[in-house]
Structures are given as C-alpha cells and as structure tokens.
Amino acid sequence: MSSSTADDLSWVSPLFSKLFDESHASGKAATGHSPAVAAVKVLTEVIQKSKASTMMGLQITLGEAADLMKAKTTNIAVASACELFARFVTRTSLDTPDFYDCKQKLLERGNKFAENSEEARKNIALLVDGFLKDGATVLTHSMSRVVLHALIDATRKGKAVEILIPESRHDGSGYVLARHLRDAGVPFTMIMDAAVAHLMDRVDIVLIGAEAVAENGGIINKMGTYQIALVANALNKPFYVLAETFKFTRIFPLTQTDFPQQALTVKPVPGFEDLQAPEASLADYTPPNLISLLFTEIGVLTPAAVSDNLIAMYL
Amino acid sequence: MAVNLAAANIDSTLIDDAAVFALMARVNKVVISASAILADGSLLAVPGTHLLALSCKSHSVPLIALSGMYKVSMAFSGEDGGGGGGPGEVLPFEEVAELERVHVDNPSFDHIPPSLVSLLLTNYGGYNTSYVYRVLGEYYNSEDAVL
Numbered sequence: 001m002s003s004s005t006a007d008d009l010s011w012v013s014p015l016f017s018k019l020f021d022e023s024h025a026s027g028k029a030a031t032g033h034s035p036a037v038a039a040v041k042v043l044t045e046v047i048q049k050s051k052a053s054t055m056m057g058l059q060i061t062l063g064e065a066a067d068l069m070k071a072k073t074t075n076i077a078v079a080s081a082c083e084l085f086a087r088f089v090t091r092t093s094l095d096t097p098d099f100y101d102c103k104q105k106l107l108e109r110g111n112k113f114a115e116n117s118e119e120a121r122k123n124i125a126l127l128v129d130g131f132l133k134d135g136a137t138v139l140t141h142s143m144s145r146v147v148l149h150a151l152i153d154a155t156r157k158g159k160a161v162e163i164l165i166p167e168s169r170h171d172g173s174g175y176v177l178a179r180h181l182r183d184a185g186v187p188f189t190m191i192m193d194a195a196v197a198h199l200m201d202r203v204d205i206v207l208i209g210a211e212a213v214a215e216n217g218g219i220i221n222k223m224g225t226y227q228i229a230l231v232a233n234a235l236n237k238p239f240y241v242l243a244e245t246f247k248f249t250r251i252f253p254l255t256q257t258d259f260p261q262q263a264l265t266v267k268p269v270p271g272f273e274d275l276q277a278p279e280a281s282l283a284d285y286t287p288p289n290l291i292s293l294l295f296t297e298i299g300v301l302t303p304a305a306v307s308d309n310l311i312a313m314y315l
Numbered sequence: 316m317a318v319n320l321a322a323a324n325i326d327s328t329l330i331d332d333a334a335v336f337a338l339m340a341r342v343n344k345v346v347i348s349a350s351a352i353l354a355d356g357s358l359l360a361v362p363g364t365h366l367l368a369l370s371c372k373s374h375s376v377p378l379i380a381l382s383g384m385y386k387v388s389m390a391f392s393g394e395d396g397g398g399g400g401g402p403g404e405v406l407p408f409e410e411v412a413e414l415e416r417v418h419v420d421n422p423s424f425d426h427i428p429p430s431l432v433s434l435l436l437t438n439y440g441g442y443n444t445s446y447v448y449r450v451l452g453e454y455y456n457s458e459d460a461v462l
Binding site: 130131292293298299300301302304305308 | 354355356391445446447448449457
C-alpha cells in the first residue's frame with residue numbers, strides 16, 4: 001500500500017526525454033553525458049523532491065520513476081543505470097539506518113555521478129595511452145565520448161594517430177565524432193561503412209565504445225560493431241572496447257536477438273524512395289571471443305574478467 | 316639442453332629450429348619456459364617460440380608453459396615492448412664489413428598470444444591463460460596498474 005502522499009512523478013518523463021535527447025548520438029556533446037547519467041540525474045531529482053519518509057516509500061517511488069524512464073526508451077544503459085542505482089540505494093539504506101542521513105548520502109552520490117563519469121573517461125584515456133603508439137592507425141565506429149576523449153588526449157600528447165571513421169549510417173554518428181574531432185583540431189579520415197574490411201589492413205587497432213557490456217564480456221553497440229569485430233578478428237587486429245563500469249549490465253545474450261531491439265525507420269538513398277527502405281535496428285551484439293580487451297576506469301580487463309567485476313558490482 | 320639432459324642420463328634428439336614444423340606430427344606435447352606472463356595471459360619467450368606455438372596449434376599438440384609466479388606481470392602485450400639485443404648476436408661484426416644495405420633486427424622476445432597456450436604451469440598450480448587476471452588480482456592491487 002503506497003503512502004497517502006504518493007509522490008507526483010508527472011515531471012519525470014518530460015525531464016528524462018529532454019536529458020536523453022541531449023545525450024543521444026546525433027546530439028551528443030563532446031563533454032556531455034551519457035543516457036545513463038541522464039537517468040541517474042532524474043533519479044536524484046526524484047529523491048530530492050520525494051515526500052517519502054521511509055526507505056521503502058522512497059524505493060517504491062524510485063522504482064516507479066525507473067519504469068517511466070524505461071518506457072521511454074529501450075536503451076540498455078538506462079535500464080542498467082537504474083538497476084545499479086537501486087542496488088546502491090538498498091546497500092546504503094542497510095549501512096545507514098537513519099532515513100535523512102541515508103537520503104543525504106544518496107543525493108550526494110547521485111549528484112556526483114555525472115562528475116564520476118567524466119573522471120572515468122579521463123582514467124580510461126590514460127589506460128588506452130599505453131596501447132596507442134605514435135604513428136598508429138585507429139579505426140572507430142559511431143560516436144563514443146570515451147573514444148573521443150582518448151583520441152583527443154593522444155593528440156594532445158603529441159602522438160600522430162591516423163584516425164579512420166566509418167560514417168555509421170543511418171544516423172551518421174560517425175560524422176558526429178568527426179565534428180568533435182574537427183573542433184578539437186584532430187585530423188581524421190572519413191570512410192564508408194562498407195569499406196571497413198577493405199581498409200582493415202592499414203589499421204593497427206580498433207577502438208570502440210559500448211552502449212552496454214554484457215555479463216560474459218560481450219558488448220551491445222551501434223549496428224555495425226559486430227561486423228567490424230569479425231573483420232578485425234579475421235585480420236588479427238586488436239579490438240579494444242572502451243566503457244565505463246556503469247555500462248555493465250546483467251544481460252547474457254546468446255544470439256543477436258537476445259537483448260531489447262530498437263527498430264529504426266530509415267529512408268532509402270535519395271533517388272530511390274520508390275523502393276523499400278532497409279530493415280534497420282539500432283544495435284548489435286559483439287560476443288566476447290572477438291574482443292581483445294576492455295578498458296574501464298577500474299582497469300584493463302580481459303572479457304573473462306568482466307563477469308567477476310560485474311558480480312561484485314551487483315551484489 | 317641436450318648436453319644437460321645427457322648428463323642426467325636422459326636421451327634426446329636434437330633438431331634444427333627449421334625442422335620443428337616438419338617433426339611436429341611425431342610430438343605428443345611441447346613444454347617451454349616463459350620469460351614473462353602478461354596480464355592477458357600471453358607470454359614473452361625466447362625468439363622462435365611463436366613459430367613453435369603456431370606449429371603446435373596447426374598439429375593440435377598441447378603447449379605447456381612453465382614459469383614461476385613471480386613472472387606474472389600487470390603489463391599488457393599492446394604496451395611498449397622491450398628493445399632488442401645487439402645486432403652482433405645475429406650477424407657477426409666481422410662479416411658486416413663486406414655488407415651494404417642490410418639492416419639487422421634482433422628482438423629480445425617473441426610474444427605468444429594466449430590462444431596458443433594450452434596450460435600455464437606455475438609453482439602454485441596449473442592455470443588456463445584466461446585465468447591469469449584472477450591470479451594478478453591476488454598479487455597486485457588494481458591501483459598499481461598505473462604508476
């Protein structure tokens with residue numbers, strides 16, 4: 001039975017939509033925040049505004065807010081951030097019996113989350129630095145703030161890195177990355193998505209972000225990632241994933257359809273509108289056997305190491 | 316090695332490095348020593364070991380690497396590798412006087428990827444290369460990863 005003063009959550013969906021749109025591929029600002037951070041920001045607001053006076057009441061409200069956000073998007077990072085935050089709330093409530101002290105701690109942590117994610121990107125860039133040799137050719141895919149940060153850092157350190165960016169149709173998220181690199185004065189070369197195999201010979205390392213990291217160390221990322229991983233593997237090129245730990249999710253996909261699919265409506269190439277548009281969905285799954293290493297703020301991990309760390313986070 | 320084995324009354328057959336692949340069909344297992352075990356389970360070993368490991372894989376012969384635990388390192392294969400030995404070890408200086416346009420490389424180590432190693436045998440037990448990260452966790456703090 002919910003309390004008689006159940007919290008009004010009508011503001012949750014609009015706020016989340018606004019923050020989410022800012023975080024999304026085409027709108028991704030270089031120093032902006034990921035959808036997971038958007039979700040945590042909203043949950044922190046919920047705690048701030050909540051009239052609940054017990055932990056249980058607060059947890060129920062948070063659960064309802066999480067459901068509202070998950071109804072707006074199938075983005076896995078959002079669901080995993082909500083679950084991680086809920087775990088954090090439970091752990092904190094067990095450690096801090098006083099409700100108001102507990103609420104304070106939750107607010108502090110929630111407010112720090114955005115800052116922590118920026119710190120995480122910095123630390124990941126530091127770890128990647130040892131693997132990015134001067135004169136190396138890097139292939140990326142889609143827009144990833146973590147990868148962007150690592151590439152800019154390398155250039156600032158004076159390394160001459162050749163960056164190959166596939167367009168990442170249909171949302172052109174490759175161009176979003178390109179624009180940020182241009183603004184930071186970093187040279188790059190745009191390539192066709194279909195040319196990845198053709199050019200893979202030139203490539204020294206592949207650097208990829210992730211929407212979510214699965215329990216087995218595999219990743220969910222923009223459609224095309226699996227393809228690039230297969231090519232990289234076939235030509236023995238290291239395939240490195242850069243992801244913060246809040247992207248670790250309790251999913252264990254066995255096939256390409258084992259995670260929430262997000263369909264996209266795309267238009268055919270201009271001039272061919274009379275023909276059928278391609279079937280499109282947003283993300284694919286790259287299995288762990290194709291991933292060489294994952295770079296996270298807790299260190300460089302082999303895919304096998306991911307599950308240990310994931311379990312530690314969720315218990 | 317052959318001399319030392321003979322001194323211990325063990326018979327052995329000495330072959331040329333180039334004959335490894337040809338003779339691999341007659342081999343049941345291959346035992347090597349690792350100079351270092353890297354954090355992703357790959358090995359640094361004497362040059363020529365990678366070729367040996369590939370021959371093993373091609374013939375499905377198990378490759379067992381021996382090493383003390385103290386050789387397990389936090390470093391990864393992608394990071395700046397070691398330098399090399401002097402060129403004189405490969406090409407005696409006396410012969411160089413006549414040579415032009417020849418560059419001599421003498422790498423210190425071969426890097427063997429984890430997928431080619433069947434078993435790592437240490438003084439604390441046998442491990443799969445995919446388990447090295449756990450072993451590392453027991454010997455090093457993750458804060459020491461970046462000094």
